[in-house]
Amino acid sequence: MPSSTRRRLIEAAVRRFYRDGFRNVGIDQVLADVGISKTAFYKHFESKDELMLAALELKNIWLQETFRDMIRSHGGPDPAAQLRGLFDVVERVINSDEFQGCIFVNVAMEFPLAHEPAHLAAAEHKRAIESIVRELATEEANADDPAAMAQELCLIIEGAYVTRQVTGDPQSIEVARRVANSVIAARLQDRHGASRDASTNISDGSKRLLLTNKSLSG
Amino acid sequence: MPSSTRRRLIEAAVRRFYRDGFRNVGIDQVLADVGISKTAFYKHFESKDELMLAALELKNIWLQETFRDMIRSHGGPDPAAQLRGLFDVVERVINSDEFQGCIFVNVAMEFPLAHEPAHLAAAEHKRAIESIVRELATEEANADDPAAMAQELCLIIEGAYVTRQVTGDPQSIEVARRVANSVIAARLQDRHGASRDASTNISDGSKRLLLTNKSLSG
DNA sequence: CTCGCGGGTTGACTTGGGGTCAACCGTTCG
DNA sequence: CGAACGGTTGACCCCAAGTCAACCCGCGAG
Numbered sequence: 307m308p309s310s311t312r313r314r315l316i317e318a319a320v321r322r323f324y325r326d327g328f329r330n331v332g333i334d335q336v337l338a339d340v341g342i343s344k345t346a347f348y349k350h351f352e353s354k355d356e357l358m359l360a361a362l363e364l365k366n367i368w369l370q371e372t373f374r375d376m377i378r379s380h381g382g383p384d385p386a387a388q389l390r391g392l393f394d395v396v397e398r399v400i401n402s403d404e405f406q407g408c409i410f411v412n413v414a415m416e417f418p419l420a421h422e423p424a425h426l427a428a429a430e431h432k433r434a435i436e437s438i439v440r441e442l443a444t445e446e447a448n449a450d451d452p453a454a455m456a457q458e459l460c461l462i463i464e465g466a467y468v469t470r471q472v473t474g475d476p477q478s479i480e481v482a483r484r485v486a487n488s489v490i491a492a493r494l495q496d497r498h499g500a501s502r503d504a505s506t507n508i509s510d511g512s513k514r515l516l517l518t519n520k521s522l523s524g
Numbered sequence: 525m526p527s528s529t530r531r532r533l534i535e536a537a538v539r540r541f542y543r544d545g546f547r548n549v550g551i552d553q554v555l556a557d558v559g560i561s562k563t564a565f566y567k568h569f570e571s572k573d574e575l576m577l578a579a580l581e582l583k584n585i586w587l588q589e590t591f592r593d594m595i596r597s598h599g600g601p602d603p604a605a606q607l608r609g610l611f612d613v614v615e616r617v618i619n620s621d622e623f624q625g626c627i628f629v630n631v632a633m634e635f636p637l638a639h640e641p642a643h644l645a646a647a648e649h650k651r652a653i654e655s656i657v658r659e660l661a662t663e664e665a666n667a668d669d670p671a672a673m674a675q676e677l678c679l680i681i682e683g684a685y686v687t688r689q690v691t692g693d694p695q696s697i698e699v700a701r702r703v704a705n706s707v708i709a710a711r712l713q714d715r716h717g718a719s720r721d722a723s724t725n726i727s728d729g730s731k732r733l734l735l736t737n738k739s740l741s742g
Numbered sequence: 743c744t745c746g747c748g749g750g751t752t753g754a755c756t757t758g759g760g761g762t763c764a765a766c767c768g769t770t771c772g
Numbered sequence: 773c774g775a776a777c778g779g780t781t782g783a784c785c786c787c788a789a790g791t792c793a794a795c796c797c798g799c800g801a802g
Contacts, residue, residue, distance in 0.1 A: 465683030
């Protein structure tokens with residue numbers, strides 16, 4: 307059993323590191339959150355870096371599950387609407403109270419060199435998300451090239467995250483939706499009457515999700 | 525006159541901070557590059573933060589100029605090709621030897637809180653780039669909504685930068701081009717025969733730029 | 743019962759980076 | 773000449789990461 311203290315450390319670390327950035331957070335702050343001494347900490351983790359990696363791991367599986375669940379819960383017959391529903395998920399993430407960008411992008415920027423463990427974790431996470439989107443495109447839509455569409459949608463999602471985070475502009479989801487609609491329209495076969503509404507600004511799924519809206523992070 | 529030493533400090537700072545991240549770089553490394561003592565440094569700058577801000581300022585004007593120049597030098601009669609030419613610039617940036625993402629995004633991620641000076645500088649830079657793109661869309665193309673198109677293209681560019689930086693995938697420019705082509709096709713009036721080639725994968729301007737390809741950073 | 747062990751404590755310590763300070767040096771320019 | 777400028781050295785402070793020794797407590801097994 308991973309000793310509930312370890313868990314609590316990881317969770318506190320996620321919160322702190324995500325909000326303030328890894329290098330900006332002293333280990334002491336995390337320790338204060340958990341109510342533990344430094345010496346005790348180093349019996350659970352070898353280093354601050356290892357704590358961060360554990361935090362990323364947690365976020366990684368958690369986010370994949372959340373993404374999958376939320377997409378599934380948007381089950382509808384229309385493949386184009388399904389794909390657009392992706393951006394309802396992104397919207398929830400972006401509009402969550404504590405949104406500070408995608409934690410994996412953040413960490414990849416703090417550790418710019420590709421070989422660093424944190425950077426690798428970020429890359430792996432992105433691959434995982436892309437493969438979720440690819441599944442969706444393959445199974446549920448009549449796309450002419452699901453893999454290409456997944457790449458495109460993921461690039462748009464990244465753009466939405468980072469634009470929102472850097473500029474603070476809450477419009478970026480709407481921009482992303484418009485771009486996504488263009489891409490989806492271009493990629494989808496001309497069935498279901500879904501191909502020619504490329505520049506409608508607001509997805510029809512926008513209002514479907516009105517849940518708690520807490521504690522999300524891309 | 526800003527005392528060429530100051531300039532050299534800024535330039536060394538740009539290199540170091542960009543490659544390794546701000547917090548990862550000790551001031552001593554920058555000082556070693558320039559060949560100056562710590563005390564001397566603090567006669568030029570109040571703090572490491574101020575050095576970083578100066579470095580961002582330099583990059584900001586430099587990048588704006590570069591962007592403007594490179595776009596202008598792609599002057600051609602076809603508005604759609606003009607807009608697509610934007611992505612030749614992005615491609616050069618992304619494929620430059622020392623590409624490590626957009627330095628402004630990087631710094632905005634290292635300083636996630638919106639009120640921090642570095643974060644503000646990043647936001648301002650992005651606004652400036654967007655207004656350059658908006659100019660282009662307004663002057664040179666028959667876009668139905670230039671402002672909206674500028675937002676969309678900038679979001680795509682961000683997506684290309686960050687995807688490339690996080691995953692290391694050099695394909696991301698091609699993905700971005702495809703997405704951009706969809707958007708441009710959807711946004712452009714149906715003149716010049718430019719509207720229905722939305723999913724052609726490679727822009728025709730790709731090969732036009734074969735210059736030195738050194739020292740660019742988004 | 744006691745021994746070991748897991749989880750925790752304290753306090754003192756080292757190392758490294760940001761940043762300060764005092765004192766000194768050489769060139770240039772009015 | 774002397775002030776101002778750009779530079780030096782070496783000692784110093786503070787803070788955060790990480791180490792170490794010593795101690796405490798509860799608990800299950802021999």
